[in-house]
Amino acid sequence: MDASKRKFINLCLGGAAALAVAGFAAVTYPVFRYYLVPRSDDNAKGKIDIPLKDIATGGAVFFEYNGSAAVLVKKNDGGLTALSAVCPHLGCIVQWEKGRQDFLCPCHAGYFTSDGEVISGPPPRALSRLPFVVKNGIVTIG
Ligand code: FES
Numbered sequence: 001m002d003a004s005k006r007k008f009i010n011l012c013l014g015g016a017a018a019l020a021v022a023g024f025a026a027v028t029y030p031v032f033r034y035y036l037v038p039r040s041d042d043n044a045k046g047k048i049d050i051p052l053k054d055i056a057t058g059g060a061v062f063f064e065y066n067g068s069a070a071v072l073v074k075k076n077d078g079g080l081t082a083l084s085a086v087c088p089h090l091g092c093i094v095q096w097e098k099g100r101q102d103f104l105c106p107c108h109a110g111y112f113t114s115d116g117e118v119i120s121g122p123p124p125r126a127l128s129r130l131p132f133v134v135k136n137g138i139v140t141i142g
C-alpha cells in the first residue's frame with residue numbers, strides 16, 4: 001500500500017472515530033444533564049411564583065413543586081390554600097372538582113376538602129400543606 005492510500009484510510013478512520021465520539025456525546029450529554037446536574041430554575045430552589053390574577057375564584061392551578069405535583073386553590077370566599085396534589089393513599093394525583101369545591105382522587109375515590117382534609121375514601125391522612133406568602137399580587141409557594 002502506498003503512502004497516499006494509507007494517509008487516506010487513516011483520515012477516514014479518524015473521521016469515523018470523531019463522528020462516533022460526537023454521536024455518543026450528543027446522546028449521553030442530555031441524559032447526564034437531566035439526572036446528574038441540579039436544575040437551576042426557581043422551582044429547584046423550592047420557590048415558585050404564581051400571579052394571583054392567573055387563578056380564578058373557585059379555581060385551582062396545578063404546578064410542579066420540588067419535582068412533585070402541587071396545587072394552589074382560590075376558594076369561593078377568596079381564601080388560598082397550597083397543597084401537595086399527591087394522594088397520601090397510593091400516590092395518585094388528585095383532581096379539583098370546581099362544582100363541589102373539593103378534591104377527588106380518581107384512583108380509589110378518595111375525597112378531600114379544599115383545605116386538603118379527608119372527607120371519605122381510603123386516604124389515611126390529609127393532603128400535605130405547602131407554605132406560601134402573598135405579596136404584590138404574587139403567591140410565592142415554598
Ligand atoms: S391513591 Fe388516592 S385514594 Fe387511593
